[in-house]
Amino acid sequence: MTFTVEETGRELVLDASGHATLMQVAVEADVPGIVGECGGEMTCGTCHVHVESTPAGYTAARSHDEEDMLEVVDAPAPGSRLACQLPVTPAVAGLRLRVPAPS
Amino acid sequence: MSTHRADVVVVGAGHAGVQLAVALATSAGPRGVLLLGAESGLPYERPPLTKKLLVGSDQPVPVPLRSAAYWDRSPVTLRTGTRVVSVDPDARTVGTDAGETIGYRDLVWATGGRAARCGLPGEDLRGVHSIRDLADLTALRRQLAGGAAARAVVVGGGYVGLEVAAGLRQLGLAVTLVEVAPRLLARVTGTVVSAAFTALHRRRGVDVRLGTAVTRLRADGDRVAGVVLADGTELAADVVVVGVGMRPEVDALLAAGARGDTGGVDVDEQCRTSLPGVLAVGDCARQANPWSATGAAMRVESVHNAGLHAAAAARALTGRLPAGPVPPRFWSTQYGVELRTVGLSAGDDEQVLRGDPATGSFSVAYLRGGRLAALDTVDRPRDFARGQALVAAAWQPTRAELIDPDTDLPRLQPAGTSVT
Ligand SMILES: Cc1cc2nc3c(=O)[nH]c(=O)nc-3n(C[C@H](O)[C@H](O)[C@H](O)COP(=O)(O)OP(=O)(O)OC[C@H]3O[C@@H](n4cnc5c(N)ncnc54)[C@H](O)[C@@H]3O)c2cc1C
Numbered sequence: 001m002t003f004t005v006e007e008t009g010r011e012l013v014l015d016a017s018g019h020a021t022l023m024q025v026a027v028e029a030d031v032p033g034i035v036g037e038c039g040g041e042m043t044c045g046t047c048h049v050h051v052e053s054t055p056a057g058y059t060a061a062r063s064h065d066e067e068d069m070l071e072v073v074d075a076p077a078p079g080s081r082l083a084c085q086l087p088v089t090p091a092v093a094g095l096r097l098r099v100p101a102p103s
Numbered sequence: 104m105s106t107h108r109a110d111v112v113v114v115g116a117g118h119a120g121v122q123l124a125v126a127l128a129t130s131a132g133p134r135g136v137l138l139l140g141a142e143s144g145l146p147y148e149r150p151p152l153t154k155k156l157l158v159g160s161d162q163p164v165p166v167p168l169r170s171a172a173y174w175d176r177s178p179v180t181l182r183t184g185t186r187v188v189s190v191d192p193d194a195r196t197v198g199t200d201a202g203e204t205i206g207y208r209d210l211v212w213a214t215g216g217r218a219a220r221c222g223l224p225g226e227d228l229r230g231v232h233s234i235r236d237l238a239d240l241t242a243l244r245r246q247l248a249g250g251a252a253a254r255a256v257v258v259g260g261g262y263v264g265l266e267v268a269a270g271l272r273q274l275g276l277a278v279t280l281v282e283v284a285p286r287l288l289a290r291v292t293g294t295v296v297s298a299a300f301t302a303l304h305r306r307r308g309v310d311v312r313l314g315t316a317v318t319r320l321r322a323d324g325d326r327v328a329g330v331v332l333a334d335g336t337e338l339a340a341d342v343v344v345v346g347v348g349m350r351p352e353v354d355a356l357l358a359a360g361a362r363g364d365t366g367g368v369d370v371d372e373q374c375r376t377s378l379p380g381v382l383a384v385g386d387c388a389r390q391a392n393p394w395s396a397t398g399a400a401m402r403v404e405s406v407h408n409a410g411l412h413a414a415a416a417a418r419a420l421t422g423r424l425p426a427g428p429v430p431p432r433f434w435s436t437q438y439g440v441e442l443r444t445v446g447l448s449a450g451d452d453e454q455v456l457r458g459d460p461a462t463g464s465f466s467v468a469y470l471r472g473g474r475l476a477a478l479d480t481v482d483r484p485r486d487f488a489r490g491q492a493l494v495a496a497a498w499q500p501t502r503a504e505l506i507d508p509d510t511d512l513p514r515l516q517p518a519g520t521s522v523t
């Protein structure tokens with residue numbers, strides 16, 4: 001799977017195996033802009049990403065709690081997600097995410 | 104013993120220390136970052152100790168902040184099982200419990216604290232616990248695993264005491280909670296939320312005793328057998344958990360001459376102490392707080408604050424300007440009920456209730472001078488999400504904007520985003 005970091009323009013291709021969520025994948029890889037402060041409790045919004053393209057077979061619906069949190073993150077976009085709510089599944093390999101630059 | 108040097112030595116591998124070490128990993132300088140932690144094992148998340156790890160498996164497995172593989176490849180050198188016992192600010196060295204001397208250019212004190220005790224006769228008996236770290240939880244779980252413990256007394260009705268009471272109920276123990284103040288959570292919230300959580304715990308079968316102090320613990324041999332209250336009441340107990348706050352771990356820094364006292368080490372906006380080249384972050388650091396009623400210096404105990412301090416210290420050490428202030432936020436989970444708070448409610452002059460506590464989902468807005476100072480939310484995630492920007496902007500609501508629970512709070516962009 002691929003993270004594009006808007007602030008630096010860098011593209012990071014990461015191996016998600018061994019992790020439960022994409023927040024963990026990003027934190028373990030020191031992806032700039034992803035902190036994961038609340039450990040996935042959906043209280044911090046510090047794992048906000050834009051999903052750029054979703055591979056066939058990868059689904060993860062937004063819960064109401066996630067939508068509430070996404071309303072108030074910096075740089076919201078139609079593809080906004082909390083990475084802590086995106087599970088690692090076998091279909092995750094083709095996923096492309098963008099980390100929005102801080103305003 | 105050999106003498107080591109690092110550009111940045113971080114003492115304490117908890118939430119703040121790890122966040123800071125990671126932030127400086129590649130920018131500290133040629134000698135890098137050395138992260139020293141007193142606990143053994145990988146640095147882990149503290150909040151789950153009194154939440155899912157308390158009710159989960161008998162042998163609690165902590166949630167690591169970073170994996171072992173992460174530390175293997177990180178430029179940060181992590182050394183666990185090492186306690187710093189002294190600081191020499193002139194030589195710029197620290198001494199460890201193994202007798203080693205380590206030199207630093209910059210030192211960051213990130214030691215959190217120890218669980219406070221009441222200082223009561225009998226508090227060192229077997230069966231008396233407090234929960235600050237994994238070893239504490241493991242000891243409690245080990246006693247409970249035997250199955251012989253049926254009656255518990257929890258001393259203290261703050262976040263930790265209440266989470267422990269909830270967990271012990273869920274494990275099937277009979278639980279009495281004793282709080283000396285006239286209400287629960289008195290330090291952190293108003294009367295409406297206190298009453299709601301008292302009712303929640305009573306509904307779940309906790310015997311909540313308010314306005315009563317424990318005066319001593321009764322022993323059976325070297326084991327605790329019960330507690331005695333100020334009015335003479337005796338409560339039998341197989342296990343006692345004392346949750347009366349924490350004492351910052353700052354003795355070595357104070358001995359080195361840093362300004363502060365047993366209530367914390369004083370730091371400025373950039374988390375610098377009064378000693379050159381020494382910073383302090385997280386639970387042990389006392390800092391002027393623009394969100395409090397008086398702006399007075401205080402310690403804030405939360406993962407969020409640990410992250411803010413770590414970011415502020417990392418900016419200071421890499422020559423960047425401080426970021427703007429962000430209101431503090433807190434969360435607690437009891438029986439699956441989420442209490443989430445933004446801002447500091449103490450010193451409010453008006454409280455407005457949104458919704459009906461009897462429904463289990465409500466918020467309380469705390470105003471100072473007509474401006475939103477804090478918001479407590481109970482199972483109302485949208486209020487919490489929107490409240491952060493509203494407290495940050497010191498929003499001046501009308502009563503109508505606040506009171507109707509079916510009308511959402513207005514949405515402001517988060518702090519730091521320009522509002523036109
Ligand atoms: C049971 C419990 C539940 C909590 N729940 C929540 C919650 O739900 N939400 C929330 O926001 N906050 C919660 N908190 C508070 C939160 O965990 C703390 O605010 C946070 O951990 C502070 O981070 P810190 O790095 O300052 O200290 P810590 O995380 O405590 O880390 C300090 C570390 O330094 C080590 N150390 C101490 N002295 C030395 C020394 N001399 N040399 C070397 N190492 C040393 C300690 O062993 C410890 O590992 C909870 C705390 C506890 C105890």
Ligand code: FES
Pocket residue numbers: 023035036037038039040041042043044045046047082083084085
């Ligand atoms: S990690 Fe906090 S919201 Fe995702």
